[in-house]
Structure formats: structure tokens, C-alpha cells
Amino acid sequence: MRLRNKPWAKDKIAAYPQYVIPDPETKRGRWRELFGHDQPLHVEIGTGKGKFITEMAKLHPDVNFIGIELYPSVLVSALDKLIESGLANVKLLNANAKDLTAFFADGEVSRIYLNFSDPWPKKRHEKRRLTYRDFLALYDRILAEDGDIHLKTDNQSFFEYSLVSLSQYGFVLASVQLDLHQSGMTDNVMTEYEEKFSAKGNRIYRCEAVRPPRRSS
Numbered sequence: 001m002r003l004r005n006k007p008w009a010k011d012k013i014a015a016y017p018q019y020v021i022p023d024p025e026t027k028r029g030r031w032r033e034l035f036g037h038d039q040p041l042h043v044e045i046g047t048g049k050g051k052f053i054t055e056m057a058k059l060h061p062d063v064n065f066i067g068i069e070l071y072p073s074v075l076v077s078a079l080d081k082l083i084e085s086g087l088a089n090v091k092l093l094n095a096n097a098k099d100l101t102a103f104f105a106d107g108e109v110s111r112i113y114l115n116f117s118d119p120w121p122k123k124r125h126e127k128r129r130l131t132y133r134d135f136l137a138l139y140d141r142i143l144a145e146d147g148d149i150h151l152k153t154d155n156q157s158f159f160e161y162s163l164v165s166l167s168q169y170g171f172v173l174a175s176v177q178l179d180l181h182q183s184g185m186t187d188n189v190m191t192e193y194e195e196k197f198s199a200k201g202n203r204i205y206r207c208e209a210v211r212p213p214r215r216s217s
């Protein structure tokens with residue numbers, strides 16, 4: 001899509017290598033070193049315009065955050081928020097989630113956030129859903145022993161699909177909320193899509209899924 005690949009966005013991203021890491025493969029297994037703090041690593045996949053990750057990073061200085069986004073023209077909005085805030089515990093990657101294991105060593109990540117992932121409703125696009133079993137296998141590899149996935153969406157079909165896919169893979173559902181904004185959860189940080197769709201009256205679904213126990217060989 002031409003609109004999403006504006007050259008100026010790529011140029012801006014390239015101008016801030018301290019925020020948008022240009023060579024994430026070289027940091028594999030060494031992210032804690034790069035951040036300069038030995039603290040848990042949380043990764044948001046499909047970070048969009050970056051509201052969630054920058055607010056989370058402000059609230060949780062004891063966590064290192066990485067936001068991964070496919071499209072430069074979207075990621076620049078997250079970059080702007082990062083430049084403005086000067087946060088030291090957030091880095092961004094302009095990358096595809098399918099390459100996760102090239103960026104992170106086995107067990108390096110404590111938590112993965114999937115916020116309002118594209119639902120890809122057509123059956124023939126199932127493999128593109130970020131909760132398709134091939135993606136779950138990548139998460140399984142990079143997540144730590146007790147690592148987990150936190151997922152939010154307003155799309156009921158995608159939520160149902162994700163619950164089934166996660167549990168079939170072996171992830172353990174630790175928490176499921178069918179109406180997050182009525183659930184009494186007080187520390188929820190809203191994403192851009194969450195603000196937009198909840199304002200329209202859409203219900204927000206949420207779950208936490210813990211990584212399957214490692215099989216002993």
C-alpha cells in the first residue's frame with residue numbers, strides 16, 4: 001500500500017536509531033544490555049501509533065518495552081510520542097512479527113501484548129491472524145518459563161478464535177474478561193483503537209494466557 005510506505009516515514013525512522021532499532025537481529029539475547037537495566041522485557045506486537053506502549057512505559061519504569069509495527073507511516077506516530085517523552089525504557093522495531101525468533105532469544109521475553117490485532121475474518125487469511133498456531137509457536141519460543149500473552153480486542157469472532165487457538169496450543173487461560181470496561185479493572189491502559197471502538201459502544205474483550213510448560217526432553 002503506497003500510503004503506508006511513505007518514504008518520509010522511513011527517513012524519519014532512520015534518523016532515530018536510538019529509538020527505532022535498525023538492526024534488531026544483532027540485539028538478539030542482548031536486549032537487557034541495550035536498555036542498560038536487567039529488568040523484564042515486554043513486547044507489544046502491532047503497536048500502531050504507540051499510545052499503549054508509551055503510557056505503560058511511564059507507569060512501569062521497572063519494565064523494558066519493545067513495540068513492533070509493520071508500517072513505517074504508522075510507527076512514526078509512536079516515534080513522535082517517544083521523542084516527546086524521552087522514555088529510556090521503550091524501543092521500537094519496524095518489523096514483521098513473523099521474524100520474532102530472529103530478534104529474541106528463547107525465553108528472553110516476559111510478556112507479549114496483542115492489542116486490537118487485525119482480525120483477518122476470511123478463512124483463507126487465517127494464517128495472518130496473530131493468534132494463528134504458527135505465531136503461537138513463535139511466542140512459545142521467545143517467552144520465558146512463566147511468560148504470558150495479554151490480548152485485547154473489540155472483535156468477538158477474533159476473540160473466540162483466539163481463545164480456542166491459544167487453548168488448543170496449550171496456553172493456559174489465566175483470566176478472561178468479556179466486557180473489560182465493566183469488569184472493574186482499574187489499571188487498564190487504553191490503546192488508540194480501544195478509545196475509538198469503545199466510544200462507538202463496542203464491548204472490549206480481554207484475556208491473559210500463560211505459556212505452556214516446557215516439555216522435558
Ligand SMILES: C[S@@+](CC[C@H](N)C(=O)[O-])C[C@H]1O[C@@H](n2cnc3c(N)ncnc32)[C@H](O)[C@@H]1O
Pocket residue numbers: 045046047048049068069070071074095096097098115116117118191192193194
Ligand atoms: C488494528 S491496528 C491496532 C493498533 C494498536 N495496537 C491499537 O490497539 O490501537 C493493528 C496494527 O498491527 C500491525 N500489524 C499487523 N500485522 C503485523 C505483523 N505481522 N507484524 C507487525 N505489526 C503488524 C498493523 O500494521 C496495525 O498497525
